Amino acid sequence: xxxxxxxxxxxxxxxxxxxxxxxxxxxxxxxxxxxxxxxxxxxxxxxxxxxxxxxxxxxxxxxxxxxxxxxxxxxxxxxxxxxxxxxxxxxxxxxxxxxxxxxxxxxxxxxxxxxxxxxxxxxxxxxxxxxxxxxxxxxxxxxxxxxxxxxxxxxxxxxxxxxxxxxxxxxxxxxxxxxxxxxxxxxxxxxxxxxxxxxxxxxxxxxxxxxxxxxxxxxxxxxxxxxxxxxxxxxxxxxxxxxxxxxxxxxxxxxxxxxxxxxxxxxxxxxxxxxxxxxxxxxxxxxxxxxxxxxxxxxxxxxxxxxxxxxxxxxxxxxxxxxxxxxxxxxxxxxxxxxxxxxxxxxxxxxxxxxxxxxxxxxxxxxxxxxx
Amino acid sequence: xxxxxxxxxxxxxxxxxxxxxxxxxxxxxxxxxxxxxxxxxxxxxxxxxxxxxxxxxxxxxxxxxxxxxxxxxxxxxxxxxxxxxxxxxxxxxxxxxxxxxxxxxxxxxxxxxxxxxxxxxxxxxxxxxxxxxxxxxxxxxxxxxxxxxxxxxxxxxxxxxxxxxxxxxxxxxxxxxxxxxxxxxxxxxxxxxxxxxxxxxxxxxxxxxxxxxxxxxxxxxxxxxxxxxxxxxxxxxxxxxxxxxxxxxxxxxxxxxxxxxxxxxxxxxxxxxxxxxxxxxxxxxxxxxxxxxxxxxxxxxxxxxxxxxxxxxxxxxxxxxxxxxxxxxxxxxxxxxxxxxxxxxxxxxxxxxxxxxxxxxxxxxxxxxxxx
Numbered sequence: 224x225x226x227x228x229x230x231x232x233x234x235x236x237x238x239x240x241x242x243x244x245x246x247x248x249x250x251x252x253x254x255x256x257x258x259x260x261x262x263x264x265x266x267x268x269x270x271x272x273x274x275x276x277x278x279x280x281x282x283x284x285x286x287x288x289x290x291x292x293x294x295x296x297x298x299x300x301x302x303x304x305x306x307x308x309x310x311x312x313x314x315x316x317x318x319x320x321x322x323x324x325x326x327x328x329x330x331x332x333x334x335x336x337x338x339x340x341x342x343x344x345x346x347x348x349x350x351x352x353x354x355x356x357x358x359x360x361x362x363x364x365x366x367x368x369x370x371x372x373x374x375x376x377x378x379x380x381x382x383x384x385x386x387x388x389x390x391x392x393x394x395x396x397x398x399x400x401x402x403x404x405x406x407x408x409x410x411x412x413x414x415x416x417x418x419x420x421x422x423x424x425x426x427x428x429x430x431x432x433x434x435x436x437x438x439x440x441x442x443x444x445x446x447x448x449x450x451x452x453x454x455x456x457x458x459x460x461x462x463x464x465x466x467x468x469x470x471x472x473x474x475x476x477x478x479x480x481x482x483x484x485x486x487x488x489x490x491x492x493x494x495x496x497x498x499x500x501x502x503x504x505x506x507x508x509x510x511x512x513x514x515x516x517x518x519x520x521x522x523x524x525x526x527x528x529x530x531x532x533x534x535x536x537x538x539x540x541x542x543x544x545x546x547x548x549x550x551x552x553x554x555x556x557x558x559x560x561x562x563x564x565x566x567x568x569x570x571x572x573x574x575x576x577x578x579x580x581x582x583x584x585x586x587x588x589x590x591x592x593x594x595x
Numbered sequence: 596x597x598x599x600x601x602x603x604x605x606x607x608x609x610x611x612x613x614x615x616x617x618x619x620x621x622x623x624x625x626x627x628x629x630x631x632x633x634x635x636x637x638x639x640x641x642x643x644x645x646x647x648x649x650x651x652x653x654x655x656x657x658x659x660x661x662x663x664x665x666x667x668x669x670x671x672x673x674x675x676x677x678x679x680x681x682x683x684x685x686x687x688x689x690x691x692x693x694x695x696x697x698x699x700x701x702x703x704x705x706x707x708x709x710x711x712x713x714x715x716x717x718x719x720x721x722x723x724x725x726x727x728x729x730x731x732x733x734x735x736x737x738x739x740x741x742x743x744x745x746x747x748x749x750x751x752x753x754x755x756x757x758x759x760x761x762x763x764x765x766x767x768x769x770x771x772x773x774x775x776x777x778x779x780x781x782x783x784x785x786x787x788x789x790x791x792x793x794x795x796x797x798x799x800x801x802x803x804x805x806x807x808x809x810x811x812x813x814x815x816x817x818x819x820x821x822x823x824x825x826x827x828x829x830x831x832x833x834x835x836x837x838x839x840x841x842x843x844x845x846x847x848x849x850x851x852x853x854x855x856x857x858x859x860x861x862x863x864x865x866x867x868x869x870x871x872x873x874x875x876x877x878x879x880x881x882x883x884x885x886x887x888x889x890x891x892x893x894x895x896x897x898x899x900x901x902x903x904x905x906x907x908x909x910x911x912x913x914x915x916x917x918x919x920x921x922x923x924x925x926x927x928x929x930x931x932x933x934x935x936x937x938x939x940x941x942x943x944x945x946x947x948x949x950x951x952x953x954x955x956x957x958x959x960x961x962x963x964x965x966x967x
Contacts, residue, residue, distance in 0.1 A: 303890060306856070467888060473883065494899075496904070504893075506888075506889060509889055511845065511885045512885075513885055513886075514883055514885075516839060516884055516899065517878060521876075521900070521904075522899060522904065523898055524897065525897045526895055526896030526898075527895050529865055529894070532894065
């Protein structure tokens with residue numbers, strides 16, 4: 224008997240209406256190298272929300288037939304979404320669950336708890352290639368394995384990028400996130416100085432508890448001085464920024480420049496010789512990045528940092544080593560925590576949707592379809 | 596008898612007052628590998644004005660004793676100028692003239708017309724290492740040789756950077772400048788598509804006259820569409836931007852993305868796979884760069900481009916080849932034109948100073964100290 228279950232879908236039509244719904248789908252029988260996984264845990268990350276809600280305005284939310292929700296997408300954002308108009312897209316980058324059926328070549332996986340990546344995880348069942356899943360270590364729960372790809376590989380990828388590009392210390396923004404905590408643990412283990420930028424005392428405390436030495440809080444009045452101080456101490460010249468919009472990236476580059484000038488001395492009207500790199504990997508602030516470049520000279524670069532192209536650049540061997548490390552340290556370095564676990568139906572309740580957008584609450588959702 | 600003459604100086608004191616003056620200096624006798632050059636031509640480029648006027652407000656200009664001029668530097672800009680406070684600095688990156696005295700090892704240079712680089716060219720005489728000068732080809736005037744380093748090597752450097760970083764076509768802003776004309780001639784000779792961005796019909800005509808195929812004018816209403824069209828045709832994925840401030844750089848990256856998406860098809864919420872590079876090499880607009888990065892995905896980089904570090908990266912052999920090409924094509928590819936030739940004293944007249952700041956006039960000044 225094939226498996227039939229729910230699957231969350233996001234659809235934008237030409238008129239700028241975005242519809243979120245749960246569709247009933249029947250999963251095909253697995254091919255020789257495929258498995259069907261009953262999903263038990265899938266995190267909601269900013270990148271999932273990017274696909275799920277696109278640029279829709281949650282304030283326009285309306286309940287529709289069959290539990291669906293409808294939103295308006297602002298006209299000026301439709302241009303960049305042209306490529307997805309009319310396509311009903313499955314959501315959920317990664318998740319974990321139990322293999323309930325396995326193809327001939329991978330029959331040994333039946334019954335195993337696995338983590339997986341590949342999209343379409345906000346569903347009861349997922350048909351997937353066996354090489355996109357990783358069996359969880361003994362004793363690990365589905366929740367433990369739900370976030371074993373994106374955040375862990377991103378955190379390891381930051382360290383790898385810094386190493387390859389010749390930087391000895393890092394800066395990270397929105398640093399109290401699950402990802403940020405992983406990064407801090409990696410940096411402590413590997414002896415790499417890390418300057419964490421957060422925006423509240425609560426977030427600072429989270430990082431201090433796991434051993435962070437350098438934490439600067441943008442809500443403090445002397446934030447810029449403290450940042451420059453931490454950069455002078457660590458010599459960090461590469462930053463990974465989850466926020467992207469506004470002036471924070473520019474502030475970081477300026478503080479790096481200030482530290483470089485202090486450490487080097489002498490005046491050059493073109494700024495210091497120290498090369499400063501800002502990588503933007505997220506869009507917590509969707510407004511434009513404002514770079515006051517005259518305050519940091521000519522030796523700088525700002526650019527996008529995207530996981531999968533970067534993994535491609537690192538090469539297979541490095542990525543394999545990263546994946547092994549994630550499995551080995553799954554419940555320590557790479558442990559994720561969630562503030563709420565909800566069913567698939569609850570994930571589409573108007574109140575829940577509004578909470579996704581309320582980033583300041585720090586809510587971190589995990590979907591468990593078995594809850595309903 | 597040693598040579599005595601005038602030398603232009605710029606000095607900022609702790610109180611934020613910038614003084615421009617002509618000092619009388621006596622040039623030392625040349626060492627064995629040095630020469631004294633009587634300067635006959637030195638261009639005023641934006642980078643010279645950067646040192647000369649720093650961030651001073653020309654509106655505050657006041658005449659002072661001995662023909663000196665005084666300006667106020669806005670308080671908020673003083674921080675980045677800390678390194679030069681109290682230092683009387685000579686001005687003028689490059690120039691040309693006649694060798695009037697030569698050291699023992701370079702006696703053959705006496706009487707030769709030469710171009711040179713090294714600062715302090717707004718003066719009657721310049722003592723300089725022989726390896727910082729280049730004898731001009733037969734028949735070339737000092738004016739021909741006055742700008743044989745910065746603009747020619749920058750234009751050649753753009754092409755070299757594009758080639759090394761794997762881009763087959765280029766975008767250039769403020770493209771009707773002397774530098775821009777050189778770049779267009781190089782690109783025509785080397786068969787490299789170039790998209791020129793200008794801000795008036797007059798500037799467009801200048802470029803068309805030397806054979807430019809792709810010229811887009813920011814003053815036209817459908818500028819963005821025309822830019823995207825030119826980028827689709829050429830496939831240009833690297834831009835060199837003299838302006839730096841505002842949204843033009845962002846517009847270029849967006850148009851590149853639009854061209855890439857059209858040429859590739861398919862939707863990715865992270866944007867196209869096409870890597871887009873923006874290099875900012877000038878600061879005609881000193882306001883912050885505003886990058887609406889969500890309109891161009893994650894495969895992009897923006898950074899500073901500075902001539903001398905880049906030449907260092909290219910290596911000696913490449914730079915030697917560039918220099919030879921400049922000498923060979925000095926009066927063709929690398930010809931510069933000026934709208935006004937003025938004496939050193941006139942260079943410090945209040946009206947002249949105001950004209951330097953009026954970028955929109957398109958005035959290009961050459962200083963010839965022999966005029967007074």
